[in-house]
Amino acid sequence: MERKIGVYVCECGPNIAEKVDIDKVVGAVSSLDGVVVVEKYKLLCSADGKKFLEEEIKKHGITHLVIAACSPKQHEKTFMEVCENAGINPYLYQLANIREQCAWITEDKDEATKKAIRLIKAAIGRVKYHSSLEKKEIECNPAVLIIGGGVAGINASLELASPDRKIYLVEKTSSLGGMITNFEKTYPSMQPSSHILKQKILDMDKNENIQVFIDSNVEEIIGFFGNFEIKVKKKEVDEPAEFEVGAVMLATGSNFFDLKKTPQYGYEKFDNIFTALEFEKMNLSGEISLKNGKTPRSVAIIHCVGRDEKGYCSEICCMYSLKFIRYLKDKIPDAQVSNFYSDLCIPGKSYQKFYEQTKGKNVDFIRSTNVEVTKKENKLSIKYIDENGNKNSLLVDMVILAPAIEPTSDVSELAEIAGISQGDGGFFAEEHEKLNPVSTSTDGVYIVGCAQGPKNISDTIVQSGAAAGKILASLIPGKKMEIEVKTSHISESFCIGCKVCISVCSYGAITFDEAKKISVVNEVICRGCGNCVAACPSGAATSKHFTFKQIHQELLEAVK
Amino acid sequence: MKKDEEFMPRILAFLCNWCSYAGADLAGTSRLKYPPSILPIRVMCSSRVDPLFIVKAYLGGIDGVLLAGCHPGDCHYEKGNYYTRRRFALIKKIFEELDMEADRLLLSWISASEGPKYAKVATEFTEKIKKLGENPAKNKIFL
16 A cells, blocks of 8 residues: 655644744655655644644645644644544654653754754654554453451452452451451541451441452462452462452551561560550550559650661651650559650641640650660660750660551562562552552552552552552443553464563563463563563564664664 | 854764654753754664664774663663664774774763753764764775
8 A cells, every 4th residue: 555654743842842943843854755744733732733634634635634733742642633533554653752852952053943853754764664463452350359447458449349240358367357356446536447357347347349358368360450360268278269359459568667676665575665566556455554563753765766777767757756755644644755856757738737646744755866765673774865065864664666667577578479569668569659659660550558568557458449440440341441552472483482571561461371482471571671572582573663763764864 | 164064973873763763852842952963763762772873883884873862761662772782882993993983972861851961962972973074984985
């Protein structure tokens, strides 16, 4: 078929027009081989602009389209839609970025114009070698696997479960609830934590679309977004349960920092030194007391334990330490409580108020460094350096340590099973810190709650809701899912069966066909990075829309 | 030499879609200035860059090749940039062995938020290539 290339140069209002000599650009590319029409337009992405393009494509019978405008990050999709509306395949088009990487980077109009011409020529050279690609859709399973039966997992289960969407919740311990079950109350409302959880767990029990596995671990997750195969092993049961889901949510929570790494706080060396969790449990059981059964008259809460070692602030310790002051004041009103902290982390709309209401008589906040706990007669002695650099000490009956939050011990194993990576502090890595904080590098695998990083209950609920929302929006019962089109492909006749491509693929998207002795790409899993294409020694692998010829054409323009 | 005859090097930049291309866009949206000598080619991942592209460009007479991707650990495709790093080390070595100018090749990690870094790398690399002068391969017959 004869190629009829149409080139449209966008002025982008004054954005490109003022920096690039557009008429010169139009003149320079109009006589190129295959180009049937070159036009400029004020603003191609506007409604009028899109309509104009559509009409032009039809009028000139354009088969291949080049747009010279802004970055493909901005409007690549916009003009793909125009192509579709005009009846040409959206992959038979190329966008030359003459704005962000051309018009805006130099004051020299001549140079900018020259560069724009080269960029457009490169796009024209490339587009000649474009092939039509068809949208691909696959059947998907709307069910979801949620790992971790804490507040994040429970909340997500309830958000997601419906008659046409089954939820499998896998909890490694023998009961649901997670960390929060140890707390008597939650901050800042100081409502019993059972208020948050009790009703939700009752709802879980009643919901027949939720299947809960306790005392169980996920052993295997294979497949891809829309179609994962899962194996779950229950303790002391030989045969694993097997089922299929479309998405996976990791809500595995967190652990506390190992206090063996900070011997200066005297934990397990002296009596009456408790971790935050031990103190929560003691408080929940009713009485706050010393080992000898007596009531403590003075208590030190040491914040930021393990912060230096971990290299991050755990966000929640200051707030639960303030809550501990409330616990203490409720049960022992005249107790002296001293807080040793390096920074107070009390952000947000209600925490400051909580702090103001908590501090007061017999409550001290001491900004300190080099905190050390030793024993002195029947008491514990806190040695520290105060804000002015002076050495100081304080005698107390009881010490509570607020250790850093860290990932659970099985985080690496789970990351491996789910095919995702670990980021800062060893927590599961999000796809993008700001833009995609609940997605991961593996499509269809989401991370929520403390598994993603230290956070409080409200943020955990927000995240589990966000991940549930993403699943609800993408895995719709009865609806097919669109998958990546620009995947790799391995030519059966060129493949020499060396398996190099298999070794470089991050997604396990390539398998080896033992009968034919060749590698085969599973295009449903392939994300289209093109690593296997660069690695292939026999030229058998190619990446659609980024073929050797297409890139080579751009390259030729650069060396001219 | 007259001003308009000043040597303007031809530099090719392979930029990964997710980090470096976005970083280069950001340099533009921030209106940072850098020499227009760089012609960008967008690839989905820096690991798509077949070393042959670099050899082809060099033998074709390109004055410099910049290869840029996400920072180690930040690859959109998990570990593509680690492969890029290894391949780049290899191609440098091959260039050195064959007495081709390995200094004309540059690998840089530029994230989507590092517009200023892209402008800086582009400026400094252009300056460096200007000092090296035209790629002699332009006029040499290699094969």
